[in-house]
Amino acid sequence: MSELHLDPTPCAVHRRKALRLLSAASFGAAALPLFAQSAKLPRLVTVSGAITEVVYALGAEGQLVGTDTTSLYPAAARGTPKVGYMRQLSAEGLLSLKPDAIIATNESGPAVVLDQVRSAGVKIEVIEADHTWGEVQRKVQAVGRAAAREAQARELQARLDAEWAQVQQRIGAAKGRKPKVLFVLSHSASPQVSGEKTAAHSVIGFAGGVNAMSGFQGYRPMTAEAMASAAPDVILTSTQSIEAHGGVDRFWQRPELALTPAYRKRALITQDALLLLGFGPRLPAAIGELHEKFQAAQA
Structure with a gap:
């Protein structure tokens, strides 16, 4: 007796195709957010050694495409592309790195250079340097915003605030x-x-x-x-x-x-x-x- 082969019905074929498409779509949906998140992380240039430190403290160093010459800590920051001294920036040098955001203090400049970069569509965060604890807080917040890491910035700020309060309490009690x-x-x-x-x-x-x-x-x-x-x-x-x-x-x-x-x-x-x-x-x-x-x- 010969073996009997039955051709699949059109309905069965359609069902298998639909299942394959659904499986592929499910895999893509799971992978896409991770890829999209990575692709959208802003490219950063920091103009201040302290601001660069905050980037590393937030684990955002992979987003750094340039730093100024005062950015010497941690040691890895010394190997980043340099945009020059913080008070002697050039629009061409900054724009050549194609940053999405530049984070600087109001001691950076010249101001006309920052205006040129801003008019080219680059976001610029300028932090007031007034030599207070609030300056440190503003740096953490600005980096968190620019790097799209605001939750991590809040956690870092809470830890630093606690450290600062402890140190100031100890100094205040000194005789x-x-x-x-x-x-x-x-x-x-x-x-x-x-x-x-x-x-x-x-x-x-x-x-x-x-x-x-x-x-x-x-x-x-x-x-x-x-x-x-x-x-x-x-x-x-x-x-x-x-x-x-x-x-x-x-x-x-x-x-x-x-x-x-x-x-x-x-x-x-x-x-x-x-x-x-x-x-x-x-x-x-x-x-x-x-x-x-x-x-x-x-x-």
């Missing part, structure tokens, strides 16, 4: 006289000292010290007269300033410093410039460390 601290900016042959309305002035106060220079805003040249009248207990400077001088011994050889109480005790505190003055997510740790060094210098 004893607040040290008079002089900040020296000396990345070149002409050292300057910081007055009010500067990042250095704010961090000295946050860490439980008093700025030895007052009565002016910004920076002024370091003179013998200024050193003698300021009479600082402690000299604060950046590790980059010490390197520019050729080491600690060469730094103390400046004749102006010999007129200060800090010179007699060799009371010198150094911190990395970006950590100390950047007002980024490491600020609570930087202030806590600075406070401990102030306390040790007073002992």
Whole structure:
């Protein structure tokens, strides 16, 4: 008896085709959101070392297509394409990276360059740098918006706020006289000292010290007269300033410093410039460390 082969009915064929199409559609629907989400993540350029730190803290470093030359932390940031110094940007350099958003502070510029980039359709987030804890908060929020990571930004901000409150509570409970601290900016042959309305002035106060220079805003040249009248207990400077001088011994050889109480005790505190003055997510740790060094210098 021969084997009998039955041809499938047209209805069965249609049913199998429909099932195959439905299965393919289901697979595509599951995969599409992941692909679409990846494709839509904004391309970012950051103009500020502290802002770049926030990008890494949010895990958004894969979205970075460019950073400025102050973006040195973490070490991986040094390998990103550079758009130049934050105050000397060019529209051509920024636009060549095809960013969806540029995140900068109001210290960045020139302003005409940012206007040109904005008119080319690139979103620009400009954060006010006023040397307060609010500045750090605004940086986290701005990066969260620009990177499409607002939920992660809220989580990071909550953690940083808790760290900041803890550090400030500890510093507020410290007893004893607040040290008079002089900040020296000396990345070149002409050292300057910081007055009010500067990042250095704010961090000295946050860490439980008093700025030895007052009565002016910004920076002024370091003179013998200024050193003698300021009479600082402690000299604060950046590790980059010490390197520019050729080491600690060469730094103390400046004749102006010999007129200060800090010179007699060799009371010198150094911190990395970006950590100390950047007002980024490491600020609570930087202030806590600075406070401990102030306390040790007073002992």
